[in-house]
Amino acid sequence: MAVPLLDVNAQNLPLEAELKATFERVLRSGQFIMGPDVAALEKEIAAMTGARHAIGVSSGTDAILLALMALDIKAGDEVLCPSYTFFATGGCIARTGATPVFVESCPACFNMDFEDAAAKLTNRTKAIMPVHLFGQSADMDPILEFAKERKLPVIEDAAQALGAEYHGRQIGTMGTFGTYSFFPSKNLGGFGDGGMLVSNDDALAEKARLLRTHGAKPKYYHKLVGANFRLDSLQAALLRVKLPHYVRYTANRRANANFYCEKLSLNPHVKISSACDCRTAKKSLGLSEAKIILPVAHPGNSHIWNQFTLRVPGQRDAFRTALTHKGIGTEIYYPVPLHQQECFSALPARRLPVAEQLAQEAISIPVYPELTATQREEVVSAVNDFLQN
Numbered sequence: 001m002a003v004p005l006l007d008v009n010a011q012n013l014p015l016e017a018e019l020k021a022t023f024e025r026v027l028r029s030g031q032f033i034m035g036p037d038v039a040a041l042e043k044e045i046a047a048m049t050g051a052r053h054a055i056g057v058s059s060g061t062d063a064i065l066l067a068l069m070a071l072d073i074k075a076g077d078e079v080l081c082p083s084y085t086f087f088a089t090g091g092c093i094a095r096t097g098a099t100p101v102f103v104e105s106c107p108a109c110f111n112m113d114f115e116d117a118a119a120k121l122t123n124r125t126k127a128i129m130p131v132h133l134f135g136q137s138a139d140m141d142p143i144l145e146f147a148k149e150r151k152l153p154v155i156e157d158a159a160q161a162l163g164a165e166y167h168g169r170q171i172g173t174m175g176t177f178g179t180y181s182f183f184p185s186k187n188l189g190g191f192g193d194g195g196m197l198v199s200n201d202d203a204l205a206e207k208a209r210l211l212r213t214h215g216a217k218p219k220y221y222h223k224l225v226g227a228n229f230r231l232d233s234l235q236a237a238l239l240r241v242k243l244p245h246y247v248r249y250t251a252n253r254r255a256n257a258n259f260y261c262e263k264l265s266l267n268p269h270v271k272i273s274s275a276c277d278c279r280t281a282k283k284s285l286g287l288s289e290a291k292i293i294l295p296v297a298h299p300g301n302s303h304i305w306n307q308f309t310l311r312v313p314g315q316r317d318a319f320r321t322a323l324t325h326k327g328i329g330t331e332i333y334y335p336v337p338l339h340q341q342e343c344f345s346a347l348p349a350r351r352l353p354v355a356e357q358l359a360q361e362a363i364s365i366p367v368y369p370e371l372t373a374t375q376r377e378e379v380v381s382a383v384n385d386f387l388q389n
Helices: 007-031 036-049 060-070 087-095 113-121 138-150 202-212 231-262 278-284 318-327 353-359 373-388
Strands: 053-057 078-082 099-103 124-130 155-159 175-182 194-198 271-273 291-296 308-311 363-365
Touching: 007 231, 036 053, 036 060, 036 194, 036 231, 053 060, 053 202, 060 087, 060 155, 060 175, 060 194, 060 202, 078 087, 087 099, 087 113, 194 202, 231 291, 231 373, 271 353, 318 353, 318 373, 353 363
Parallel strands: 078 099, 078 124, 155 175, 271 291
Antiparallel strands: 053 194, 175 194, 291 308, 308 363
16 A cells, blocks of 8 residues: 655545635635735634744745844854754855854754754854754753853744644744744645744834835835745635644644554664653664664653654665655655755865764654554554565
8 A cells, every 4th residue: 555755635635625615715805915814823823832923924934034034133143053954944044144053963853952052152153043853842941041141042943843842832932933834744734835933022023024024114114124925815714724623633643653653663673762852862873783763752842743754774775765665655854964065065064973874864754644544554564574674
């Protein structure tokens, strides 16, 4: 049985009648830019996360860029961010003219190595941007304490982790800004691009709203040089149809992840990191006796499993080929860390061995909410078959 990496139709088509009715309502309204659906979605995301302000934007990437612009990050500044992440994290920093300073990752949870970030602080550092990768929070307490001591704003890149928690706190709401994405592959996936910026700072939120619409207030009177970061009314309306189902989507993803961990850990060639935090995880980077290393949810984190990412030391390509042969979808997030990307080659050379190792070993398998029991068994069977060879 074929098992795709993601099946958006399995989630969207059961809502087809409601989605079509919503489309028709927006069509007949004639109001396609901003409007009541955007305001309503902002209110609903603010209530869900506990943020004081939620600002609908055109994409998760633009949410990051808007946060940086609201903080006046500019040429000559530096921003600390992980190297092992999606390009938008570092790319948005560069687009402001600032320099991304790439930081190591935790080999167990894949998130920012705080100790490495602290070691790279300079007098040009103007912000720190942890990423909550694959649906799990970064280790925020030391990051927040570090930022507070040095009066640095924190931008949480939570594109993959809407609804995840860190010791009972919603990720995205602990820093100065939090950014979310509604790209179709995300846990709350839209029907194109879309994103959300959240903040508890009244003044910064107002500035971000101004920048979202070319810095104009009122219309045609421009206080700042902003951009067009508006969220389409139709995207907001369709997302509102899916939002009430989000708790169920998350519960299903967690059930699928738990199933994989339970079944795959029975194989003697599979290991799971016993590390309870990012610092102890570094000591178990190798786990050289393992053919496959399972992802871990650190205690205190409520992981929402946007991806279920394995490490396959030395055999990732063969593993992917074997699963592809059996019709199992996989994806490599991410094959080249940011510090090794061609577009950043002019930056000072950095050696980030953990990020580089993760880029060589990591591979994600299907974990989307609509997986059937038979499909989950098929994935586990394919992995075990590979390990027998």
